[in-house]
Amino acid sequence: MLPEGMTVCIATGNLSQRSETFVRAHLDRLFAGRSVVVARQVTDEGQAGGRPVMLHPHRTLLRRFAAAVGAGNPLHRRFRRFAARHRVGFILAEFGWVGTDLHQVAWELGIPMFCYFRGSDASRDLSDERYRARLARMFGTIDGIVTVAASLRDNLGAHGLTHPRSLVIPSGVDVQRFVAAPKDPDLVLSVGRLVPRKSxxxxxxxxxxxxxxxxxxxxxxIGEGELEGACRQRIAELGLGQRVHLLGGRDHDFIAGRMSAAAIYMQHSVTATDGDSEGVPTAIQEAMAAGTAVVSTLHAGIPEIIEHEQTGLLVKEHDTDAYAAGLLQLATNATLRERLASAAHRFAVAELDVVKLHARLERAILESIAQRRPAFRT
Incomplete structure (x- = not known):
């Protein structure tokens, strides 16, 4: 159990980012919601659930000026007060670039800290030498890293970024919310931001x-993003306006309902031209839990949860013909579709249940608290 009165600080970018359901899951579920928030932006205050929030803009002119004149980092001074007021006993940074903001003050205060890596922060962003240098400094002070896929841990290692405590814990899925249900055999679903790495x-x-x-x-x-206009144009060119529907961004309850109803789930994740890649897409985990047959790609961490022809179908990136063939297989062979969907559902319940994954993370947090100095020094 978390020591009485102690809180976990969840540090993130935009708390209100619709697609980042894993951040809100950590806020609500870790240690029964005993959490506070540090965020660069909160566009919807309701996302904090009434919890204390410390906002900090990223690398503002004030912070650069303070550093230049040797006045110290104003973010650190504010966080010291915030941590003392709310008895922060642990920091969980949800992305690599968030962790680089807080690791130094966490070390100075003696507060244990883990940093999660989820996709671009352990792929595309590693091409930035300054970012790699900041990560290297962070790796020397924090208590551990968590990656949602082994492939991301290996990406970091290939750049010399290793940590003796490296956990692989996917974001997971609420298997009580995403459940198998009677399927509409004609409904195919795709969920995710309309960005290059989702193709x-x-x-x-x-x-x-x-x-x-x-x-x-x-x-x-279901989703929104920079490629929405191009998607609408291509749908019109192909004469698919009555058969392909762009539903925009939707809330999690809506997604859960459509995921349970769909017979087939499609996601063509790729490595974008700028190097951006996935970790383990949350929507694929949700499809598996909902008993929806998946056709996707041999990309990043997807093969870590989907075994080809056992729990889904996987094709090479950018192979449109094979991708279409996989969809046709699932659409025309109900026996295959149901076998893959059932196996995927069993795997999700056994290996991707967010309750079990959060329990693993909580154990690691408690071990770190026990091994480190008191929560923070005065």
């Missing part, structure tokens, strides 16, 4: 190929 245009192209053979199929895409 939504490839999903639309592959669906168009399959739709010519299976005119009853329809595709719903």
């Amino acid at each position: 939504p245009l490839t999903t639309i192209e592959a669906f168009a190929v399959a739709a010519r053979r299976q005119p009853h199929l329809r595709l719903e895409i």
Whole structure:
């Protein structure tokens, strides 16, 4: 148990980012919600759930000026007061770039800290030499790192960034919320930001190929992002306006309902031209828990949870023909579709249940608290 009166500080970027459900899960679930927040931005104060929040802008002119004149980091001074007021006993930074903001003050105060890596912070961003240098300094002071996939841990290691306590813990899925239910055999679903590493245009192209053979199929895409305009244009060019529906960003309850109803889930994750890649996509974990058959890519951490032809179908990145063929397999072979979906559901319940994964993280946190100095020095 967390010592009486002590809180866990969840540090993040924009607390209100719709797609980052894992941050709110940590706030609400870790140690029964005994948490406070440090965030760069909160556009919806309700996302904090009434918890204390310390806002800090990233690398402001004030911070640069203070550093230049030797006045110290104003973020650190504010955090010292915040940590003392709310008895912060542990810091969990949700992304690598967030961790680099707080690791020094955490060390100075004797507060244990872990940093989570989830995707671009352990792929694309590693091309930045200054970011790598900041991570190297952070790795020397914090108590451990957590990656959502072994592939991200290996990416870090390839750049000389290793830590003796390196945990692989996916974000996980609420298996009480994403549940198997009777399926609409014609409904195909895709969920995620409309950005290059999700390659939504490839999903639309592959669906168009399959739709010519299976005119009853329809595709719903939930998400928003920079490629929305291009997606709308391509749907119109392919004459799929009545069969492919862009639903925009939706809340988690809506996604859970559509995921349970869909028979097939599509996601064509790729390494973007700038090096950006996934960790283990949350939506794929949710599809598995909902008993929805998955066709996706041999990308990043996806093969760590999907075994080809056992719990889903995987194709090479950018192979639109194979992707369309996989969709057709699932659409035309109910026996295969149901076998893969059932196996995926069993795997999700056994290995991706967020309650079990949070318990692993809590044990690591408690071990760190026990091994380190008192919560913070005066």
